[in-house]
Amino acid sequence: MRKIPSTMSTQHPDNANLPPWVQGETIAGEDEVREVYFAFKDLGCEEQMWDWEGKDVDPHVLRKLFVTYSDFFRDHVLGKDVFITYRVPNPSVETAEKKLLMEALESIPRCYDVAQSFYGKKIYPPIFEVILPLTTSHLEILRLKSYYSKIIIGKEKIRLSDMDEVSVLDWVGDFQPKNVDVIPLIEDSDSLLNVDRILSEYIKMSKPTYLRVFLARSDPALNYGLIPAVLLVKIALSKIHRTSETHGIDIFPIIGTGSLPFRGHLTPENIDNFLEEYAGVRTVTIQSALKYDFEIDAAKEAVTKLNEKLKKRDVETIIDEEERLLNEIVTLFKMNYQQKIEKLAPIINCLASFVPNRRARKLHIGLFGYSRQLGRIQLPRAIHFAAAMYSLGIPPELVGVGAFAKLSEKHWDVIEKHYIHWKEDLSSAAAFLCFQNLNCLMEEELVKRVTAKFKLSMVIPQIMEDLATFEQITGIRLGPRKLTHRKHANLVNNILLSLSEGNEKEVRNYIIEAGKIRRSLG
Numbered sequence: 001m002r003k004i005p006s007t008m009s010t011q012h013p014d015n016a017n018l019p020p021w022v023q024g025e026t027i028a029g030e031d032e033v034r035e036v037y038f039a040f041k042d043l044g045c046e047e048q049m050w051d052w053e054g055k056d057v058d059p060h061v062l063r064k065l066f067v068t069y070s071d072f073f074r075d076h077v078l079g080k081d082v083f084i085t086y087r088v089p090n091p092s093v094e095t096a097e098k099k100l101l102m103e104a105l106e107s108i109p110r111c112y113d114v115a116q117s118f119y120g121k122k123i124y125p126p127i128f129e130v131i132l133p134l135t136t137s138h139l140e141i142l143r144l145k146s147y148y149s150k151i152i153i154g155k156e157k158i159r160l161s162d163m164d165e166v167s168v169l170d171w172v173g174d175f176q177p178k179n180v181d182v183i184p185l186i187e188d189s190d191s192l193l194n195v196d197r198i199l200s201e202y203i204k205m206s207k208p209t210y211l212r213v214f215l216a217r218s219d220p221a222l223n224y225g226l227i228p229a230v231l232l233v234k235i236a237l238s239k240i241h242r243t244s245e246t247h248g249i250d251i252f253p254i255i256g257t258g259s260l261p262f263r264g265h266l267t268p269e270n271i272d273n274f275l276e277e278y279a280g281v282r283t284v285t286i287q288s289a290l291k292y293d294f295e296i297d298a299a300k301e302a303v304t305k306l307n308e309k310l311k312k313r314d315v316e317t318i319i320d321e322e323e324r325l326l327n328e329i330v331t332l333f334k335m336n337y338q339q340k341i342e343k344l345a346p347i348i349n350c351l352a353s354f355v356p357n358r359r360a361r362k363l364h365i366g367l368f369g370y371s372r373q374l375g376r377i378q379l380p381r382a383i384h385f386a387a388a389m390y391s392l393g394i395p396p397e398l399v400g401v402g403a404f405a406k407l408s409e410k411h412w413d414v415i416e417k418h419y420i421h422w423k424e425d426l427s428s429a430a431a432f433l434c435f436q437n438l439n440c441l442m443e444e445e446l447v448k449r450v451t452a453k454f455k456l457s458m459v460i461p462q463i464m465e466d467l468a469t470f471e472q473i474t475g476i477r478l479g480p481r482k483l484t485h486r487k488h489a490n491l492v493n494n495i496l497l498s499l500s501e502g503n504e505k506e507v508r509n510y511i512i513e514a515g516k517i518r519r520s521l522g
Contacts, residue, residue, distance in 0.1 A: 001210070004252050005046035005083055006310045007303050008285050009039035011055070013358035014258050014383045014522055015288035016515030027288070028056070028360035033064045040082050041072055042296065044303045045286050047083040052104040053094065053133055056360055059107045062126055066118045078115060079124030085183070087131040092140055094133075104130070105148050109175040116176075125177040131214055135184035136191045138201035145206065148180045181208065183254065187216035189224060189330070192232045196239035203247050212283070213240060214254040218263045218382035225337030226262055226397045226425070227415075228330040230277075234418050235326060237280045238318040252282035259289040259520040261425040262386050262396045266290060267519070268298040270428075271305055273421045280315025288358060289520035318418060325414045329407065336466070337400030343459035344392075344399075345377045350454065351388035351499070352380040354508040355521060387522030391511050393434025393492040394463060397426055402466030404473045423476065430478045431485045432518060434492045438464055441496075449500040488517045 011032065019038070022031050039045040050061060058064070061084070066073055076082050088105070091098035108127050115126040132144055156169040169175075184202075186192050192215065199213060215236050221229035237253055244251040255278055257264025266274050266284060278284070284306055290299055318326065341348075379385055389396040407415070415422060440446045441460050451457055471478050480486045491514040498506035515521040 001250075003046075003080070004212070004282055004311075006283055006307045007043075007045045008047040008049055008085070008254065008283050009036070009043070009045040009291070010049040010256075010285045010287050011035075011051045011359055012256075012258065012285070012287040012383065014263070014520050015292040015358050016512060016519070016521045017292045018358070019292050025356055026358060026360050029058065030064075033058060033061055033068070036061065036065060036084070037069045037072065039286065039291065040076065041069075043286065043291065043300050044307060046081075046307060047085055047283070049087050049131065049285070050084050051087045052100055053087050053089050053097070057104075059103070059110075062111045062114045066114065070118075073118070077119070077124060078126040079128065083129075084127055085129045085131060086127060087133060087185075088144075090132055090134045090140065092134070092136075101144075101147075102151075105144075105152050105180070108148075108177070108180060109152065112176040113173070128177050128179075129181045129183055129212070131183045131185050133185040134187055135198070136188065138198050138205065141182045141184050141198075141202050142205060144182050145180065149178070153178055181212070183212045183214050185214040185216060185256075186236065187219045189220065189228070189232055192220065192236045193239075193327075195236045196243045199240065199243050199251065200247065203243075203249060208249065210250045210252065212252045212254060214256065215281075217256050218258060221262050221396070222379065222382040222385050224330065224334040225400045226429075227333040227400075227403075227419070227422070228337070230419050230422070230425075231326045231330050231415075233278075234316070235318060235323055237278075237315045238323075241280060241315045241317060253280060254283040254285070255281045256285045258285075258287050258383070258522075259293070260386055260390075260397075260518070260522065261429045263382060263522075265421075265425055265428065266302075268294055268302040270424075271302050273424055275306075275309055275313060277419075277421050279313035281313075282310060284310065293516070293519040316418065322414050322418065325410055326418065329403075329411050329415060332403040332406050333400050336403040340399045340459055340463060340466075341379075342377055343455070343462075344389075344394075345379060347392060347450075347454040347456060348379060348385060348388045351391050351495070351507075351511070352384040354504065354511055355380075355384045355387040355391075356508070356512060358521070383522040385522065387511065387515060390432060390518065390522065391492060391495050391514060393432075393437030393489070393496065395429040395432050397429035398433060398467060398470070398478075399463065400466070401426070401470040405469050423474065426474070427476050430476050431481050432488055432492075433467070433478045434489045435479055436489060436493045437496050440493070446496070446500055450496065484517055488514055491517070 021034055036048045039048055086104050088101045089097040091101055111127050112125055115123050153175050156175055158168050160166055186195050215233050217233060220232050240251050240253055257266040259267050386396055438460060441451045441456060467478055480489050491510050495507055495510045
């Protein structure tokens with residue numbers, strides 16, 4: 001059995017600070033190659049996601065790593081001790097970038113040849129897994145596997161001319177590895193709730209020896225809110241465990257987690273709670289905020305702890321009656337959250353435009369879907385969304401919390417059992433609530449300049465009512481508790497005032513400084 005990595009470094013642009021080796025404001029090009037070495041050697045990550053989705057990518061990363069850091073990679077064999085895993089576009093969804101999938105898959109045999117030149121004849125395939133985002137069906141997984149085996153590998157047998165017998169294999173050599181494994185990335189609520197069906201159908205048709213499955217955590221939070229996002233992941237983990245037992249196959253869940261509670265709350269300070277909360281997860285993402293917004297020793301200690309302890313935690317299974325109750329809770333919170341976010345969308349999009357792009361990403365708009373009667377609105381991706389909400393002074397974790405008032409005793413029991421640290425997560429976010437901004441948005445001067453402009457006159461009172469209900473029911477104190485929280489509140493208030501004055505440079509600078517205080521842009 002190959003080594004299953006516990007920590008996967010990623011290129012998610014949630015960092016407020018930049019590493020010292022970066023020139024400019026974005027991590028791109030050669031900087032991302034160096035980042036792989038940093039993640040492996042300095043932090044101790046065991047895997048690096050190499051992202052072909054939504055950004056320009058260097059297809060020669062292996063050659064550059066071997067040339068520049070040869071001593072490290074001779075001692076830490078790529079494909080055996082440390083791993084690089086592609087994330088590729090899903091042609092079913094990302095139509096503008098669909099042919100990048102072919103380019104990514106074409107590069108895998110070339111990477112094998114580079115590794116063979118470096119290590120010698122007997123090597124481990126350096127890249128043998130790809131992550132398929134937005135997976136909703138087992139057929140999407142099978143298509144990718146089939147494309148690789150039939151098109152990439154199958155071309156070996158093609159004769160190049162009727163004039164001779166030379167095949168592609170004779171001309172350029174064989175193509176390795178002969179197969180790639182696909183890691184489905186499950187992101188929407190329907191697919192999370194039906195992950196057992198997706199995996200079961202794939203297992204029946206493909207007969208894998210083991211399986212890794214990636215559960216999104218940020219996009220469900222963006223679309224449905226914090227409480228639904230966590231509960232959907234918990235249901236999915238339970239279903240994955242049952243599927244593993246049913247088919248007698250090891251399935252290793254991955255979860256995509258950022259630093260803020262809204263995106264997973266994976267920080268050095270919260271590491272023990274995180275390990276308990278997401279028991280059953282085998283691999284977690286180490287995103288840019290964790291790498292660059294915390295002291296390196298703290299980040300390294302967190303990675304070491306995850307590498308040691310993730311594999312020792314068993315998932316908490318969910319019985320049918322509990323799942324029914326959890327689905328009711330998801331619906332209650334989702335409806336309350338979406339109603340508020342729809343009304344906040346104009347100012348969210350405005351503030352998100354001032355959030356710096358820490359990676360050289362292409363335009364990628366997140367679609368936020370409601371019921372057909374409410375139509376569809378556009379929002380930024382999860383990181384810029386969370387940054388905009390915190391910059392407004394309303395942490396996104398607190399949107400929709402008025403739904404707590406609608407929970408029955410049975411609902412409370414099942415939340416307490418399956419979202420163990422909900423109170424700690426919400427309490428952490430609540431310290432960054434800026435009452436001063438909420439009050440300013442109701443005052444005459446800012447009503448003219450901001451509230452009316454962004455059509456916030458109805459939603460701000462609704463949010464304030466939700467917050468009052470939430471504080472009364474949960475006992476969680478809202479607003480700053482420490483000096484750092486007060487500094488953050490002052491910066492966030494400055495963001496609103498500068499926005500009202502049209503001072504875009506100040507808005508952007510204050511957004512960055514506030515992100516540094518909370519140790520994550522979004």
